[in-house]
Amino acid sequence: MNQPLSKILVVEDEEIIRTSLVKLLERHNYVVNDAVSVKAALSRYNIKEFNLIISDLRLPGNPGSELINLAGAVPVIIMTSYASLRSAVDIMRQGAADYISKPFDHEELIQSVKRALSNTAQNQDKTDNLSEVTSHSSKDADFMSLEEYFAAFVTENQDQMSETVLAGKLGISRKSLWERRNKLGITRNKK
Numbered sequence: 001m002n003q004p005l006s007k008i009l010v011v012e013d014e015e016i017i018r019t020s021l022v023k024l025l026e027r028h029n030y031v032v033n034d035a036v037s038v039k040a041a042l043s044r045y046n047i048k049e050f051n052l053i054i055s056d057l058r059l060p061g062n063p064g065s066e067l068i069n070l071a072g073a074v075p076v077i078i079m080t081s082y083a084s085l086r087s088a089v090d091i092m093r094q095g096a097a098d099y100i101s102k103p104f105d106h107e108e109l110i111q112s113v114k115r116a117l118s119n120t121a122q123n124q125d126k127t128d129n130l131s132e133v134t135s136h137s138s139k140d141a142d143f144m145s146l147e148e149y150f151a152a153f154v155t156e157n158q159d160q161m162s163e164t165v166l167a168g169k170l171g172i173s174r175k176s177l178w179e180r181r182n183k184l185g186i187t188r189n190k191k
Contacts, residue, residue, distance in 0.1 A: 006117050010034040011041050011055035011064055012079070017102065021054065024106055025113070038062040038070075048072050052116050054079065054109075056102075057091070068094045073168050075116040079104060095164055095174055119162065151184050158188055 008025055012018035013036045025032045033050075035041035037059045047053060053071055055064030057080035068076045068091075075097035080087065083101035091099050097116040100109060150170070154177075158166060167177040181188070 005029060005031045006051040007031045007033070007049070008113070009041060009045060009047060009050045009053045011036075011038065011053065011059065011067065013037060013056060013059050017056075021109075024109070028110055028113075030113070036060070038064065038066050041067070042070070048074055050074055052077065052097075052113060054113070056080065057087070058082065065091055065094055065096070068096055069173075073164055075119065077112055077116060150180060151186055154181060154186055158186075 008030045010018055010021050010025070010032060012021060012034070018034050018036070022032045022034055033045060035044055038055075039061050041047060041053075047067065047070060050071075051074070053067050053074055053076045055067050055076060055078055057064045057078050064076075064078055068078075076095075077098045077100060078091045078096045079100045079102050081102045083099075088099045097119070098112045100112060153170065154166065157169070161169070163174050163177065167174045170177065172180070
């Protein structure tokens with residue numbers, strides 16, 4: 001049983017780094033496409049068809065962090081030469097899968113890629129299993145208010161799904177998910 005190859009988009013404006021990264025990923029049997037900016041990536045590809053996006057933070061035009069919101073459920077790893085604790089926290093809050101300082105260690109980057117792809121696969125399995133559960137519970141939702149349904153859905157599923165997948169299933173942004181959770185007093189369980 002052959003596993004399909006993961007498709008990765010690299011968005012990096014520095015040609016030497018971009019070429020090096022593409023070659024490194026290809027040596028690890030990933031299918032890799034590249035672009036020099038967010039604008040170029042959006043014009044050349046449907047970014048939601050990739051399994052992972054790796055982007056520099058500082059790019060010509062729009063910052064690479066913009067891809068986090070544009071990519072939907074596709075995980076995004078952000079790289080930067082200007083790493084700081086503040087920018088790392090900001091990027092991770094936006095929903096990045098990881099934050100890596102350049103110059104990066106090749107093994108560290110490959111481990112980050114594997115982790116991001118593994119988490120995505122696990123979330124997809126959980127989402128597939130959950131679709132059965134939600135189809136049964138949707139009949140009960142006819143008798144609930146929208147807020148009651150939201151609260152029930154989030155409470156039942158937050159431990160099985162990432163923030164991104166949960167927000168996607170509800171058709172809202174991660175920020176809206178956070179705001180509604182707080183408004184309704186729903187706390188995320190710590191593992």
